[in-house]
Amino acid sequence: MPKYSITVNGTIRAVDVPADTPLLWVLRDELDLTGTKYGCGTGQCRSCAVHLDGEIAYACLVTIQSIGDQEVLTIEGLSDDLSHPVQKAWLDVDVPQCGWCQPGQVMTAAALLEEHPSPTDEQIDEWMSPVLCRCGTYGRIRTAIHRAARGGDR
Amino acid sequence: MSGQVLSRRGFVAVSGGAGAGLVLGFSLLGCDRRAEAIGALGPGTLNAWIRVGTDDTVSFLLSESEMGQGTHTALAMLLAEELEVPWDRIRTEHSPADQDLYGRQSTGGSTSMRSNFERMRVAGASARLMLIEAAALRWAVPASECRVADGRVEHDDSGRSLSFGELADAAAGLEAPESPPLKEPAEWRLIGKRIRRLDSPSKIDGSAIFGMDVKVPGMLTALVARPPVFGGSVRRFDPEPALAVPGVRQVVEIPSGVVVAADGFWAAKKGRDALEVEWNPGDFGDASDESIRERCRSMADDGAVVRSDGATTSALEEAATRIEAEYEAPFLAHATMEPVNCVADVRADGCDIWTGTQAQTSAQDIGARITGLPTEKVRIHTQMLGGGFGRRSRNDFVADAVEASKALGAPVKLMYTREDDMRAGSYRPVAYNRLVGGVDGRGMPTAWEHRMVSPSILLNIGARLQDGVDPTATENAGNLGYSIPNIHVTWTDPGLPVSVHFWRAVSNSQNVWVTECFLDELAAAGGRDPVDFRLALLGDHPRRARALRLAAEKAGWTSGAVRRTQSGADGSGATRSAMGCAVAECFGSVVAQVAEVEIIDGVVRVPRVVCAIDCGFVINPDTIEAQMESGIVYGLSAALYGKISIENGAAAEGNFDRYPIMRLREMPRVETHIIAEGDALGGIGEVGLPCIAPAVCNALFALTGEPVRSLPIGDRYRS
Ligand code: FES
Ligand code: FES
Numbered sequence: 001m002p003k004y005s006i007t008v009n010g011t012i013r014a015v016d017v018p019a020d021t022p023l024l025w026v027l028r029d030e031l032d033l034t035g036t037k038y039g040c041g042t043g044q045c046r047s048c049a050v051h052l053d054g055e056i057a058y059a060c061l062v063t064i065q066s067i068g069d070q071e072v073l074t075i076e077g078l079s080d081d082l083s084h085p086v087q088k089a090w091l092d093v094d095v096p097q098c099g100w101c102q103p104g105q106v107m108t109a110a111a112l113l114e115e116h117p118s119p120t121d122e123q124i125d126e127w128m129s130p131v132l133c134r135c136g137t138y139g140r141i142r143t144a145i146h147r148a149a150r151g152g153d154r
Numbered sequence: 155m156s157g158q159v160l161s162r163r164g165f166v167a168v169s170g171g172a173g174a175g176l177v178l179g180f181s182l183l184g185c186d187r188r189a190e191a192i193g194a195l196g197p198g199t200l201n202a203w204i205r206v207g208t209d210d211t212v213s214f215l216l217s218e219s220e221m222g223q224g225t226h227t228a229l230a231m232l233l234a235e236e237l238e239v240p241w242d243r244i245r246t247e248h249s250p251a252d253q254d255l256y257g258r259q260s261t262g263g264s265t266s267m268r269s270n271f272e273r274m275r276v277a278g279a280s281a282r283l284m285l286i287e288a289a290a291l292r293w294a295v296p297a298s299e300c301r302v303a304d305g306r307v308e309h310d311d312s313g314r315s316l317s318f319g320e321l322a323d324a325a326a327g328l329e330a331p332e333s334p335p336l337k338e339p340a341e342w343r344l345i346g347k348r349i350r351r352l353d354s355p356s357k358i359d360g361s362a363i364f365g366m367d368v369k370v371p372g373m374l375t376a377l378v379a380r381p382p383v384f385g386g387s388v389r390r391f392d393p394e395p396a397l398a399v400p401g402v403r404q405v406v407e408i409p410s411g412v413v414v415a416a417d418g419f420w421a422a423k424k425g426r427d428a429l430e431v432e433w434n435p436g437d438f439g440d441a442s443d444e445s446i447r448e449r450c451r452s453m454a455d456d457g458a459v460v461r462s463d464g465a466t467t468s469a470l471e472e473a474a475t476r477i478e479a480e481y482e483a484p485f486l487a488h489a490t491m492e493p494v495n496c497v498a499d500v501r502a503d504g505c506d507i508w509t510g511t512q513a514q515t516s517a518q519d520i521g522a523r524i525t526g527l528p529t530e531k532v533r534i535h536t537q538m539l540g541g542g543f544g545r546r547s548r549n550d551f552v553a554d555a556v557e558a559s560k561a562l563g564a565p566v567k568l569m570y571t572r573e574d575d576m577r578a579g580s581y582r583p584v585a586y587n588r589l590v591g592g593v594d595g596r597g598m599p600t601a602w603e604h605r606m607v608s609p610s611i612l613l614n615i616g617a618r619l620q621d622g623v624d625p626t627a628t629e630n631a632g633n634l635g636y637s638i639p640n641i642h643v644t645w646t647d648p649g650l651p652v653s654v655h656f657w658r659a660v661s662n663s664q665n666v667w668v669t670e671c672f673l674d675e676l677a678a679a680g681g682r683d684p685v686d687f688r689l690a691l692l693g694d695h696p697r698r699a700r701a702l703r704l705a706a707e708k709a710g711w712t713s714g715a716v717r718r719t720q721s722g723a724d725g726s727g728a729t730r731s732a733m734g735c736a737v738a739e740c741f742g743s744v745v746a747q748v749a750e751v752e753i754i755d756g757v758v759r760v761p762r763v764v765c766a767i768d769c770g771f772v773i774n775p776d777t778i779e780a781q782m783e784s785g786i787v788y789g790l791s792a793a794l795y796g797k798i799s800i801e802n803g804a805a806a807e808g809n810f811d812r813y814p815i816m817r818l819r820e821m822p823r824v825e826t827h828i829i830a831e832g833d834a835l836g837g838i839g840e841v842g843l844p845c846i847a848p849a850v851c852n853a854l855f856a857l858t859g860e861p862v863r864s865l866p867i868g869d870r871y872r873s
Contacts, residue, residue: 018400021420029375029418034367035360037540038419039491040572044810047491075360082359090358094350094776097784098222099357099364100491100540106358125819132810134491134541135222136787138821140780 006067008033009077017064024048024059027074035075035103039132046131049104049111050074056111075103078110086110089148097135105131109145118149203233203249203277206285210305210319212239215249217256218266219512220353221542222784223839224777225266227351229274231344231774236278236336238302239318241344246352248536251514253529259514262547262656264741264837267773271835272336279334281325288325289316348776353538365510365537366569368497373565374403375419376558377426377574380411383803384579384651385436388412396429405429408557410550415562419569438651439803446800447482450586450607450648457605457644458622460632464640469601473592475679479672481589482864483664485798486582486657487805487813492540493575494548496555499565500524504531505556506565510539512547520549524556543788544656548580573808581798582657583609583627584650585664589672592640597680598690601640604631604669608661609654610647626656630738630844631665635698636673636691652800658788659840662740663847667793667865670736670848675861683713684735684852695739701746701766701829702737708827709733709748709764715857729754731761734852736845743836744768744829747786747845749822751853758871760790760850763822768829769836775828778838782826785842790822791815793847795868 005014008031015030022041027033027050039047041060048059051073078084082091086109096102105128112119112127119127124145133141205213214233220226226246234244251259282302289307290297293314300309308315339345356362381387391412393405401421406413412431416422470476496509498521505525511517514534521532539546555568570578585608592601610624623645625632632643657663677687685706692699715732731752738745750762765782772778795814799806807813851862854871862870 018420018424025418025420028367029420032369033360034363034369037492038366039493040809042572042809042811045491075358078359082355087358091350091354094354094780096222096351096354096357097224097780098491098539098541099353099362102357103360129817129819132491132815132817134489134543134788134815136784136816136821137780138787138816138818139783139824141818142821 002065004064004067006064006072007069008072009074015064019063019065021064022060023050023062023064023067023072026064027059033074033076037100037103039101044132045101046108047101047104049107049131051107051111054111054114056108075107078106084110085148085152086113086144088152089144092147092152093140093144095137095140095144097137101131101133105133105137105141109141109148112145113148119145203274204237204281206318206322206325208319208322210243210317211245212237212243212318213245213247216246217249217259217514218270219248219261219510219536219539219542219546221261221510221512221539221546223781224351224774225261226353227349228267228773228777229270230352231349232271232274233278235342235344236275237282239305241349243305244352251518251534251536253515260516260547261512261542262544264839264841268742268835268837275336276334279336280330283331283334284325284328285318285321287328288321292316292324346772347774349774350776362538364492364540365497365508366492366495366540368508368537368567370497370499370508370565373497373567374415374562375417375422375567375569376413376415376562377422377569377571378408378411378413378554378558379426379429379431380574380578381433381436383435383439384441384653385438385803387434387436389432389434391429391431393429396425399425399428404562406558406561408554408561410554410557413558413561415558415564415566422569423571435803441651441800441803443799443801446584446648446650447586449650450584453607453646453648454586454588454605457607457646460623460628460643460645462642466601466603466640466642469640470590470592470603473600474595475593477591477593477675477679479589479675479861479863481587481668481672483585483667484796484865485584485652485800486792486796487576487798487807488541488543488545488580488657489576489813489815490541490543490545493570493572494545494551495567495569496551497565497567498552498555498559500556500559504533506533506535507552507556508535508537509552509555510537510546511549511552512539512542512544513549516547517549517552520553521556524553525560543658544660545580548655550578550580572810576808576813577805579653580655581652582663583611583654583661585668587668589668591672591676593676593680597682599636599638599676602634602638602642604643606631606643606645607648608645608664609650609652611654611656611660613647614654627661629661629665629740631661631669634669635695635739636688637693638691651803658785659740659843662738662840662844663789663792666736666738666844667847667851670738670845671851671855671861671863674734674852674855678855685711685713688735688737697744697768697833698737698739698746701744701768702735704827704829705746705748705764705766706735708766708825709750711735711748713856730857732853732856734849734854734856736848736852738841738844740844741837741841742770742834743838743841745841745845747849749846749849749853751850751857753857753871756871758794758854758867760820760822763824763846763849765824765826765842766829767826767838767841768831768833769838769841770833771830771835772828778828779826781838782842783824785840786824786846787816787821789843789846790850793850793865793867795866797866797869
């Protein structure tokens, strides 16, 4: 099988998998990074959201051979200690319920705030609507993003 | 089980495990059996609810499943309230499955708080008294002179104090107090407060371990090729094309289909795609929505009588106005965000099962049945559940995994793809309803006839019916709470090939929609305001009336359609909006909701929902609000979009493209108002759901004059 070397959360990792293997399964099955979740496998739920060179990407659709030297950032690499502003706001608002969608929500919100440090409701709608949550945490997600944008103030 | 009335309360300590000094627990067992039950769990594995580590951490072992509903945090609040341990020292974990210690473990029916409210406080109080006793013995002072604060026992007269961790080993050797006194509500410092969830940090840094995240040494990952139609079976298969896929290790047959086991998910998926199976079609290969509907309709007159008050037939004949309607609700998939899965390791000497299940005892029974091992050799390691909603009490995924591990001779992670999960059956039952209502000259209802045809969940799980009625099919229909003199309700099971199961709020999910919408039809027939109409009929149910009044007041209730804005000179782009209401009582709680609905360019939108919840009293208001939001979103997704269609004997929908769920941009503003007037504690995990569909449909009725008699709404209106 082909060998690939990819940079994940700042570390170079070597894997030996078929070229068409989605990044999602490389992360979960090969690298034991199970924070990135499987929800649909077809680009419809974004439970699998990661950053590729800072851009949001669907790990279930991106294949290992297409990664090249792009840097992969997963939820495990977002911060060491829950100190990312999005994580802080998420804790303040107590967003999670079952939690399965939450890594994808947090990674997407982090990318949104990189692009729009003070997002409008419309921008939040546009960026966050692709990320499904079956538990209905949407209202709190909106609140938490506004809170993170204000630097943690209520 | 009530902790305060136990006569033979057992207490056993296990020590020796690192950090595991004190174990407290209560059960109906004698001490010997309890010790044996603990022994069977192995050293360091604890079977009670509280474990005090020598490092001062306190672990709560919880027999209920955490699937998002916040039960671990709430149970921890109850334990910590009496134990007097600082909140930041608490760890929670799922307890092992042990029926002798915990009773039958099953999380459903919104019962966790109701069944544990006393049990957990007693456990916490008893542990506190033992820690005090241990300190008193050490200091040779009366226990009455010692008190507990902040995770320490203190003796004020001498100024001495010891931490729980320092006392854990000594306390572990003491007798558990028989009936520890509990705090008065006025002394509570946690119960009733807005407390943050204990599991949030691990859920936003990726460290929480769910069933799908489990990895055990030597584990294979497997997918099952299942029959493409309900009732089908394997005729023959050729494993070679699958085995030719790199990474595929074995192909074996189990009762539910053909297992392709590989080194990881991707190889298993490619292997299953390559596998060639010939199927027996079974008897239902041509089942369709249409054939199911016809069957249900044809059986509407055959039902068993659920309730019969007065003389409905003659009252309907004499009614000034008579309304007839057919209401139809579809099959629904749970679509938990984490598709179901299970890791099983079957060996000659035992079986280990790691999974997110809502029903540990049944999982254990399934493991024992398939392996032939004694129950205590089947160990259930409950993991975080990526959503439950009833789906994870089915345990079909546990059976698949145990069968697969047994056949493979290796530990296996049995996965379901999203499509496998969505097409596996276990749906919310389809429901056909025929209703006839009679209204008198004053506009008040005189007669109500409701005939239900809907598959029985109890029959599906192998239970028996009493008097031909499945009570899980008739909630909020048989016990209709409105004062109508003549009521006749029947139910029958149509005997369909599609399996059904508990789905959040169970039959309340369709019956409240049917009855609350038909009630609005009767109100309209008599020219009555929907809220006033209900209040006039709720004389026997003051809690429902109170909740409805509160929701209507907070919403600023107005009946009929209201013109909101008008953008074009010709009136094009005008927005008309209307409110709809519904009220229900289930799971020990009462909910009333008012939904504001608008149709913009043919698209239905729900900008605002006002929810009044009366759950007796409050353990954690934040959790109540979260569960109302959750129930509303889950119910609104179903109302707007939810439908599993049966085509050629199979579910047509497999993924979120054809089974959409609500997205953030559609999220209404939800305003929750809690009523806590001292009634018995009610459940909150499901009760937020049933009213949203009828509230929205009643608003659409007010807006368009057309009742919405079939779901999803999206079939008629774009949404
Ligand atoms: S798993 Fe990638 S979008 Fe759903
Ligand atoms: S928190 Fe459960 S799916 Fe979002």
